[in-house]
Amino acid sequence: MNAPLIALSRRLRNTPFTSRIEAFPVQAYTVYNHMLLPSRFRGLEEDYWHLRTAVQVWDVACERQVQLKGPYAARLAQLLTVRDISNFEVGRGGLVPVCDHEGKLINDPVVFRVAEDCYWFSISDSDVALWAGGLALGMNLDVEVSEPDVNPLAVQGRHSDDVLAKIFGDAIRDTKFFRFSTHAFKGHPLRIARSGWSAQGGFEIFVDDWEIGAALYDAICEAGAPYDIGPGCPNLIERIEAGLMTYGTDITREHTPLEGGMEKYCSLDSDIRAIGIEALRAQRDRGVTRKIIGVMADGGKVPAQRDPWPIRDGNRVVGSITSITWSPRLECNVGLGMVETNSTSIGTTLTLDAPDAPRTVTVCQVPFEGASQR
Numbered sequence: 001m002n003a004p005l006i007a008l009s010r011r012l013r014n015t016p017f018t019s020r021i022e023a024f025p026v027q028a029y030t031v032y033n034h035m036l037l038p039s040r041f042r043g044l045e046e047d048y049w050h051l052r053t054a055v056q057v058w059d060v061a062c063e064r065q066v067q068l069k070g071p072y073a074a075r076l077a078q079l080l081t082v083r084d085i086s087n088f089e090v091g092r093g094g095l096v097p098v099c100d101h102e103g104k105l106i107n108d109p110v111v112f113r114v115a116e117d118c119y120w121f122s123i124s125d126s127d128v129a130l131w132a133g134g135l136a137l138g139m140n141l142d143v144e145v146s147e148p149d150v151n152p153l154a155v156q157g158r159h160s161d162d163v164l165a166k167i168f169g170d171a172i173r174d175t176k177f178f179r180f181s182t183h184a185f186k187g188h189p190l191r192i193a194r195s196g197w198s199a200q201g202g203f204e205i206f207v208d209d210w211e212i213g214a215a216l217y218d219a220i221c222e223a224g225a226p227y228d229i230g231p232g233c234p235n236l237i238e239r240i241e242a243g244l245m246t247y248g249t250d251i252t253r254e255h256t257p258l259e260g261g262m263e264k265y266c267s268l269d270s271d272i273r274a275i276g277i278e279a280l281r282a283q284r285d286r287g288v289t290r291k292i293i294g295v296m297a298d299g300g301k302v303p304a305q306r307d308p309w310p311i312r313d314g315n316r317v318v319g320s321i322t323s324i325t326w327s328p329r330l331e332c333n334v335g336l337g338m339v340e341t342n343s344t345s346i347g348t349t350l351t352l353d354a355p356d357a358p359r360t361v362t363v364c365q366v367p368f369e370g371a372s373q374r
Contacts, residue, residue, distance in 0.1 A: 012036055015061035016151050016213025020221075024231050032125045035062035038233040045328050048237040051200055052329075055157035056232025057220050060197070060204070065150045066109075066121040066129045068136075070143040076136055077111065077119040082257065082274045084267035088113045093178040093193060095265050096121075097257035098128060099276030103283060105255055106131055108247050108262070110195060112180060120206075122152070124247035135275075151213065155220060156202035159227040164203055166223035168192070175203070185219070188212055197234045199242035199372040236325050240334050243294060243366030250292065250322045250336050258283055259338065261292045290319060291344050294366035297333035297352055297359045301326040311337055311361065312351045318343045321352055321361070327368070334368055335361070 006012070006029055013035045021038055028040040038059055041047055050056065068076050078085055081096035082103075088094065093112035098121075100106055109123040121128055133145040155163055164172045168183040172192065175181045180193035188209055196202040207213050221229055245251050251260040258266065258280060267274075268281050295311075308320035319339030327334045335352075343350060348363040 006031065008036075015059055016207060016210045017059040017061065017153060017217050020214060020217045021059050021231050026231070032062040033064045033123065035064075037062045038231070041231050041233065044236060044325070047232055048235050048328070050228070050230060051157055051198060051232055051235055051238055053158075054228035054230070055155065055159040055163055055202075055224050056230060057217065057224070058154035058156060058196075058232055058234070060154050060234075061151035061207075062125075063122050063152045063204075064129075064147055065206070066123055066132055067118065067146050067148050068121070068132065068143050069115075069118040069146070070141075071117060072136075072141040072143045073117050073119055076132065076139075076141050076143045076145075077121075078272055079135060079139075079275055080121070080132060081111065082267060082272075082277045082280055083265045084270045084272050085111060085113075086272070090115060091179055091181065093122075093180065093195065095262070097260075097262050097265055098131070099257065099274075099280070101275055101279065103256045103258075103276040103279030104253055105247065105251055105257060105260065106253065108245075108251065108257070108260070110178070112191075112193065114180075114191065120150075126247065149208065149210070151207045151210075152204045153207055153213070153216065153220075154196045154202060154204045155224075156196050156198045156232065157200050157227075159224070159229075160202040163220060163224040163227060163229065164192070167219055172203070180206075185216055186212055197244060198238055199244070199367065200238070201372075236323070237327055237334075238371075240294075240323055240325060240336055241327060241330070241368040241371040243336070243368070243371070245292060245336060246323070250338070255338065256280060256283060256288075258288050259290050259292070287341075289341055290338055291341050293337055293339055293344050294364050294368065295321065295324075295335045295337060295350075295352075295361040296330075296364050297321075297324065297335060297354075297361045299333070299357070299359050302333050302359070303355050308337075309355070310353045311339060312353065313343050314351075318350065324352075329370070330368065333359075336366070
């Protein structure tokens, strides 16, 4: 059965790069932060192999920036996340869980300190600007909360350094992971971070001028031609193998960062003031009852998944598989799921109630073997 189409309208914002990806053409979109996000170009497996063997350019303008700017920007930024970011200097970034007062996840963005009095929260799919703006207003903080018109363009894959060095010079190679540096394109300064939503390595270019968007896209494609560059997008197979969770699918408003495997990003023993940190300390002390796991499932290719599938230990449901697909490299089905902690030991076998038939799944280590080529 064919999937229903997305009806395009002004409510689904396009990007500075839309004309280029539609010329390829893009085969499918999804909606992310009220914007179009390409989800397939050649086919799921073809896009996967191309990402691993060549290099891709991604239109990820949907990764919106929530900007905090003003004398109390640092205070509000810290209040928003349970990770201690007091030592983030200008140019540094990192993943930061944003929680409510119960410790439940509102978002799992990457934050960059772009100036002494300015932070960008590069958000997953939820309206963080409303949350941050409400806090600033309610606490009477002198902070401007906005969504600047910044449209990230990612270059992902093993040849990313070589491609961008042709455009910005070899200095781009010195950019460290989750750090950004500033480089000029046609006289326009651009912040470029070594980051991205794949395990193959790459960069995200924060394009803040629509007028240069298409020209930059074309320049990247020209520089990448020797490496078989082409358009791409976050890939289901690759992200599961890498253990990259997606907010709204694998982790939601019902989960805490401790359940989502983000313990190292929660500064529970620090003295920071952050919303949700007391709730997370209490959860840690009483014990976390469910966790994210990786699994391998037996049998042939699983059907396409839309909703979570129950997973059982014997006759008792202990959780669900939230993302699953066939891995052509590992030649088995690979997935991510949320289950009770007593079912998370590596090698544990469980039963997945897939729509076509029950399947045996084995809890395994994530990332999956060989997921990253960096």
